Amino acid sequence: MTTVNLQIDLGGLIMKNPVTVASGTFGYGAEYADYFDVSRLGAVTVKSLSLEPRSGNPPPRIVETPAGMLNAIGLQNVGIDVYLKEKLPYLREKKCVIIANIYGSSPDDYAALAQRLEAEGGADAIEANLSCPNVHDAQQTRGGSLVAQHPEQVVRYTEAVKAATTLPVFIKLSPNVADITAPALAAQEAGADAVSLINTLIGMAIDTETRKPRLSNIVGGLSGPAIRPVALKMVWDAARALRIPVLAMGGIMCADDAIQFLLAGARAVAVGCASFRRPDAAIKTAQGIELYCRKHGIADINELIGAVEIS
Numbered sequence: 001m002t003t004v005n006l007q008i009d010l011g012g013l014i015m016k017n018p019v020t021v022a023s024g025t026f027g028y029g030a031e032y033a034d035y036f037d038v039s040r041l042g043a044v045t046v047k048s049l050s051l052e053p054r055s056g057n058p059p060p061r062i063v064e065t066p067a068g069m070l071n072a073i074g075l076q077n078v079g080i081d082v083y084l085k086e087k088l089p090y091l092r093e094k095k096c097v098i099i100a101n102i103y104g105s106s107p108d109d110y111a112a113l114a115q116r117l118e119a120e121g122g123a124d125a126i127e128a129n130l131s132c133p134n135v136h137d138a139q140q141t142r143g144g145s146l147v148a149q150h151p152e153q154v155v156r157y158t159e160a161v162k163a164a165t166t167l168p169v170f171i172k173l174s175p176n177v178a179d180i181t182a183p184a185l186a187a188q189e190a191g192a193d194a195v196s197l198i199n200t201l202i203g204m205a206i207d208t209e210t211r212k213p214r215l216s217n218i219v220g221g222l223s224g225p226a227i228r229p230v231a232l233k234m235v236w237d238a239a240r241a242l243r244i245p246v247l248a249m250g251g252i253m254c255a256d257d258a259i260q261f262l263l264a265g266a267r268a269v270a271v272g273c274a275s276f277r278r279p280d281a282a283i284k285t286a287q288g289i290e291l292y293c294r295k296h297g298i299a300d301i302n303e304l305i306g307a308v309e310i311s
């Protein structure tokens with residue numbers, strides 16, 4: 001059987017296959033070591049890292065929904081120091097390609113994180129999660145807007161990260177906008193090397209017995225198969241509008257789902273909360289993409305990217 005070239009170039013990050021995992025659904029990699037060799041993934045994307053450790057929101061912070069889940073984890077993470085000291089050695093020892101997702105409350109926070117990650121060999125690419133509260137929004141304490149909802153702020157944050165590192169910079173955007181191409185074009189204009197689409201869709205659930213919201217945070221982010229058609233459409237829109245590549249995520253459960261995103265124009269895909277249901281979902285997705293290519297006589301995965309046929 002002929003071999004298939006699965007290697008892709010995601011904004012300067014070379015991945016041996018187009019499959020990574022979505023930030024926050026795969027810990028720091030070692031958590032999944034019992035299920036498969038995580039270095040077989042195109043890259044491992046780690047949980048959002050902040051300058052200081054964060055304990056996140058109080059429970060309950062996860063609710064099951066039809067075809068998905070709502071989460072309000074609140075960006076709990078070990079912080080950059082513990083990541084570099086305790087989590088990174090495993091990923092480096094395994095020779096994983098690392099996408100470090102970062103989160104802060106100002107452009108300076110993002111710049112500081114990116115600078116440290118590069119200086120200490122903590123990442124091969126940076127993914128800046130801009131689904132963070134917009135500090136210029138007076139409403140923010142009552143569930144105000146996100147940075148990713150304001151193209152002019154996407155420019156400020158992206159420029160700050162780009163100025164702080166020579167690593168490829170991916171800007172992770174929110175689907176909670178009317179037109180995804182506006183923040184995506186803003187990221188491109190500010191020098192982003194790729195955009196990551198999509199983060200979770202904001203939603204809520206109410207317990208009818210107690211009449212209280214089912215999440216302590218009241219609202220949370222919807223992920224899983226329920227959001228896949230929305231994500232696919234946004235990836236398709238963004239891929240047509242941009243010169244830079246798209247890293248796609250949102251409800252990818254298997255290879256067929258991932259291939260839809262590649263056909264829609266994504267250069268790479270990330271498996272998210274599917275790993276909670278099947279810990280080997282990401283590697284099975286990569287294997288399934290290879291099988292699909294063989295079956296369809298595709299010698300190079302790059303032939304598939306954007307190849308949706310629309311008459």
Ligand SMILES: Cc1cc2nc3c(=O)[nH]c(=O)nc-3n(C[C@H](O)[C@H](O)[C@H](O)COP(=O)(O)O)c2cc1C
Nearest residue numbers: 022023024048129198199223224250251252272273
């Ligand atoms: C439990 C959970 C935690 C998450 N944490 C983060 C995070 O720390 N940073 C981030 O950028 N996205 C985070 N996300 C969003 C995912 O990376 C992804 O964008 C989203 O879940 C859509 O993919 P999926 O439907 O395949 O899960 C989280 C999602 C879930 C379900």
